Amino acid sequence: MPVAISRVAIASAAFVLLAASSNGALAQKKYDTGATDTEIKIGNIMPYSGPASAYGVIGKTEQAYFNKINAAGGINGRKINFISYDDGYSPPKTVEQARKLVESDEVLFVFNSLGTPPNSAIHKYMNAKKVPQLFVATGATKWNDPKDFPWTMGWQPNYQSEARIYAKYILKEKPDAKIAVLYQNDDYGKDYLKGLKDGLGAKASMIVAEESYETTEPTIDNHIVKLKATGADIFIDITTPKFAAQAIKKVAEIEWKPLHILNNVSASVGSVIKPAGYENSQGIISAAYLKDASDPQWDNDPGMKAFYEFMAKDFPEGNKLDGSTVVGYGVSQTLVEVLKNCGDDLTRENVMKQAANLKDFRTEVLLPGIKINTSPTDFAPISQLQLMKFKGEKWELFGDIISGDVGG
Template identity: 75%
Template sequence: MSFVSRRLAAFSTAIILLGVSGSGASAQRKYDPGATDTEIKIGNIMPYSGPASAYGVIGRTEAAFFRKVNAEGGINGRKINFISYDDAYSPPKAVEQARKLVESDGVLLIFGSLGTPSNTAIQKYMNTKKVPQLFISTGATKWNDPQNFPWTMGWQPNYQNEARIYAKYILKEKPNARIAVLYQDDDYGKDYLRGLMDGLGDSAASKIVVKDAYEVAEPTIDSHIVKMKSLGADVFVDITTPKFAAQAIRKAAEIGWRPLHLLNIVSSSIGAVIKPAGLENAQNIISVAYLMDPLDPQWKDDPGMKAFDEFLAKDFPGGDRADSFVVTGYNMAQTLVQVLKQCGDNLTRENVMKQAAGLKDFRTANLLPGIKINTSQIDFAPIKQVRLRRFKGDRWELFGPLLSAEIGG
């Protein structure tokens, strides 16, 4: 072969190799339905109407946060297309909306959907379809079950252990307590109840004078509150959603019942629950927290709180600073953005779950000091610690150390 022929052959080989490496680079981009070079399609289901509509602001906050992300260039150059539907806190409607998001809209994943009953209704469908049901907005213990439901992951501390914390507090502060429990008659309420019973242990039978269940279709729970007072209860464990929590606080004050009142975190929003119930009626209520309260002056100069206030001013001016559900949506959305950033150009559903199960010491803007998000292939419980707090004046006051919200913690 002549010198010229050898040069031509070498040049041809170089061109071929360049073509192979170029196609290899593009091949590194992996997509499932809902992801392209320019877009990531995210589904969401919220109770914008119905008995739990107070939670709808979580979805509106997330939508505002994703608009902010898009305005800043998106995630790895891709814009988020956030599709959020109303299920009115109805499990059959949630199933309908999940099918629509997966089969018609073709989302990459469903994120942050609210409610234990709704998420229970779609869990098997999501796992059969192998579509991530990610960072759902409910603390039911069942979401941390990667062996049986590898496509489902919660976000907030679990309900059973929150209730165990209340049980320990009761045993310490009121050893002779006469406890009344009001709970929603579904998986959400029963999860809390189970944790409370476990935490009280052998004393549960003697200390609990009434366990009263209510249905979400009930217009009011006033009669339950009257019954609890009549039975001489001096501790009230309040496992209700916002509408009913506000009613319970108001009615207890109206009839002069002043028990030690322990209120589950999902109904502890000042803007959505405490203010409607009357600040004066909510004094000394006990709850827990894992996120900073924007009304607590100790966070005034915190960089994360300043960022939150800037978000409200610029991106979500309609958001109520006193509504803790706004803070919740803001921090949940940040967690999803972190996972999508970690996915890089591998936007498959399998990789989304892999990255969600690989968060290490991640902190969103408003987690309480000392709380970090950690997950693994065998640990689908991102947030595991809380602090106790007491309502005083017009705000919550934290007290005590960080408490474990892990099973057995």
């Protein structure tokens, strides 16, 4: 009898073990809406039209990059279905497109949607729906708030960090200067302004003028004329590409000769500097975290060679001199790394978990020494930049890699 019991026990144990291992095999693949054995559905919102349409090329670069990934077999055997809509940089339209992506298209997550006001408009909605708003294409400081907004994460260095780096430079090089600031009248512009004032600290009184503009204005020429009249010898230019090109031209036209500091988001040679005129752009200072495709120092760099090859083969209609193509390429590579790390657990929760556990990751286009790091309590992937000055037909990097951590 004891023998029979032991046989039954062994058989039962074997059955339990078999069931457990079968469940284990089944449990290996986990999907939320937007993911299957063959597909990962990703949403995106870009200003293909409107005042920030110069950034639309980022979405086009991403589409081309995902096409390249799909042609090579996809990610863990799954093809990326990239659905990108135009919002014209209009927050009400962004809300409409986000709802369409989440509720009609049923995407797994929304990736790299552009602009501070547009992303602000869907911030609460995405978190209430628990759908990742991943690697948003804006440097607003508020995207790094994992406690209150665990489904939203930025990618590029935040605006306050960047502005603090300019403040450090000014305090060191021109501590007695008078500063005039032009900024876009929204969260994006105000974030930079706050970082600049915080960075200047007790010397914030160096700022003698603050002029804001609306994205609906056809030109900012009158603002530039007003700022020149203040007698400022430093001009801080917090604008998006269309207005940055206008500002550079107007400063030259009225023969104002301040130290011109231009924010990184408008430092593209292709979409800002070249249209504004190389001769008008000499000596402008900005900061970078990505390699500049117009700079011959990267011609033999393996990472940039891969980028040039991608542009020639997979996105020939794109302009490699437009800094936005480098952004689109770099952020797409970061997403591919996250999705690879997700394995067969393509739940929204695991997408955020993997995005919040990047350790010393480098895309091929980051400047040497800059790495991507995230943690469950730090949703700011890139926090380092290097200053650069425009000379001839390209940017020249100078100084050390600087961390502009807010609070750092």
